[in-house]
Amino acid sequence: MAEVVIVPDAATAGGLAADEIARLIRRDPGAVLGLATGSTPLAVYDALRSRLVGADVARVRGFALDEYVGLAPAHPQSYRSVITREVVEPLGLDPARVRIPDGSLEGIEHAGEDYERALVDAGGVDLQLLGIGTDGHIGFNEPGSSFASLTRVKTLTMQTREDNARFFDSVDDVPRHCITQGLGTILRARHLVLLAFGEGKAEAVAGAVEGPLTASLPGSAIQLHPHATVIVDDAAASAL
Ligand code: GLP
Numbered sequence: 670m671a672e673v674v675i676v677p678d679a680a681t682a683g684g685l686a687a688d689e690i691a692r693l694i695r696r697d698p699g700a701v702l703g704l705a706t707g708s709t710p711l712a713v714y715d716a717l718r719s720r721l722v723g724a725d726v727a728r729v730r731g732f733a734l735d736e737y738v739g740l741a742p743a744h745p746q747s748y749r750s751v752i753t754r755e756v757v758e759p760l761g762l763d764p765a766r767v768r769i770p771d772g773s774l775e776g777i778e779h780a781g782e783d784y785e786r787a788l789v790d791a792g793g794v795d796l797q798l799l800g801i802g803t804d805g806h807i808g809f810n811e812p813g814s815s816f817a818s819l820t821r822v823k824t825l826t827m828q829t830r831e832d833n834a835r836f837f838d839s840v841d842d843v844p845r846h847c848i849t850q851g852l853g854t855i856l857r858a859r860h861l862v863l864l865a866f867g868e869g870k871a872e873a874v875a876g877a878v879e880g881p882l883t884a885s886l887p888g889s890a891i892q893l894h895p896h897a898t899v900i901v902d903d904a905a906a907s908a909l
Contacts, residue, residue, distance in 0.1 A: 671863070671878055671897035675906045679866045682900040683712025686798065686862050689898075691720035693796055699728040703797030703855075704756055704767070705808075706733065706748045709864050710798050714755050721760060730791055731756065731767035732784075734799075734808040735849035738772045738822060746836045747772070770820060770848040780848055781820040788820075788854065797858035801865050804828050805873045805886035809849035814887045818851030852890045861897040863888070865905040874901055875908035 676682045690713070693700045704710075733752050740747040749769045757764050768787055771780040788794065799807050804826060810818065811826050824846055825833075834840040855861070865874045877888030878899055891897040 671891050671899045673878060673899045675901055678902055679712040682864050683716040685900055686713040687716035687720050690717060690796060694724055694729055698725045700795045701730045701791050703794040703858050704731045704733045704752055705798040705800050706751050707800040709800035718759055726761055727763060729762055732788060733769040735847055736770045736772035737844040738846040738848055739774055739844055772848050784820040794858035796860045799863040801873045801888045802829055803832060803869055803873055805876050805888045807888045809847040810852050810887040812885045814852055814884060816890050817853045819854050820850050822846055822848050852887055856894055861891055861894050863899045866902045868904040870905040871908040874905050
């Protein structure tokens with residue numbers, strides 16, 4: 670059963686998660702962070718800036734959860750660009766130590782396997798940040814994803830493409846495919862920290878925390894993890 674922390678707002682949630690990450694980095698300057706994209710973790714990255722002042726981050730490693738397939742790495746909405754802009758640059762991380770799945774068409778055949786190997790070589794993820802989609806996806810593991818899945822290419826659902834259309838000119842510009850860590854990959858991280866804000870996430874949060882373990886709601890996989898923390902605001906907690 671995940672530990673659920675209900676807070677008044679996103680800034681408080683971001684502060685709690687940032688405290689945990691800063692403690693980890695001060696204890697282990699070579700810590701491996703699991704990085705998430707989307708609007709939710711921005712509160713964490715914002716809060717981390719002040720918490721890491723004076724900390725040695727030169728050896729911190731990062732692994733992103735997912736990437737769109739077929740977007741040029743330099744596209745402003747590729748997750749490589751987003752992680753660089755929102756995390757690597759503001760926190761002063763070494764870009765060479767932060768890895769994003771390879772969503773290029775040329776590399777796609779081996780990208781999943783390569784990413785899994787890199788995660789193992791790094792010793793695994795110490796703390797994995799997670800958001801959750803309105804359909805319950807984590808990473809880009811859409812409903813129907815196996816709990817044992819590893820990093821692989823997936824097709825995005827129309828709902829996710831519509832949810833993410835706000836970052837693009839139109840829904841037609843949102844890629845149809847992605848490469849994402851699997852649920853099995855995510856479950857190997859030593860600590861999961863899932864955040865969610867707003868009423869739109871309430872059903873997904875309730876399903877993930879209290880619903881049956883089901884591939885129809887991929888976030889329910891966190892119930893299998895021995896150390897999962899869920900930090901939500903009142904609205905996202907409203908269906909619990
Ligand atoms: C995307 C990401 C997920 C994220 C989800 C929710 O689909 N791949 O990792 O959790 O969006 O996004 P937001 O936090 O913007 O609601």
